[in-house]
Amino acid sequence: MPKAIGLVRNDVSGPDALRHADAVRRHALALGYRYVYTVRPPVDVDDPIGYVLAIAGGLEIEVIVVFDLEHVDNRPALVCDAGFDLETVCPQCTWARSAQAGPRVGAGAA
Numbered sequence: 001m002p003k004a005i006g007l008v009r010n011d012v013s014g015p016d017a018l019r020h021a022d023a024v025r026r027h028a029l030a031l032g033y034r035y036v037y038t039v040r041p042p043v044d045v046d047d048p049i050g051y052v053l054a055i056a057g058g059l060e061i062e063v064i065v066v067f068d069l070e071h072v073d074n075r076p077a078l079v080c081d082a083g084f085d086l087e088t089v090c091p092q093c094t095w096a097r098s099a100q101a102g103p104r105v106g107a108g109a110a
Contacts, residue, residue: 004033004063004087007052008040012070020067020089027089028065036061049073053082063087 006024013020021038028035039055041048049072056064064079065087072078072086076095079086086095 001032001034002062003036003060004028004065005036005052005056005059005061006038006065007048007071008038008067009048009071010040010043011048013067023089024065024067027087027092028063031087033063033065035065049078053079053084056084057082065089
């Protein structure tokens with residue numbers, strides 16, 4: 001069973017952050033993923049997408065689940081080119097990782 005984490009950005013979700021986090025978790029479980037964690041980057045992080053990618057790489061995650069594309073700045077390639085599948089709740093869509101994806105952040109030989 002593939003492992004997944006969710007990404008909920010408070011700067012994007014605002015007062016709906018808790019509802020979005022619940023929808024992300026339920027969506028991942030409904031798709032059969034082993035849901036590990038919901039990442040909520042601190043508001044002062046300069047690169048919230050890089051923040052979640054680093055965590056995902058360290059946990060050997062295969063899928064990142066978001067409520068909508070706004071959580072990845074409307075650029076699914078930011079996740080897919082890093083070697084992860086992207087799932088959106090609204091609309092329900094799967095964005096496949098890129099075939100040319102290089103080594104994941106945090107992965108590889110020391």
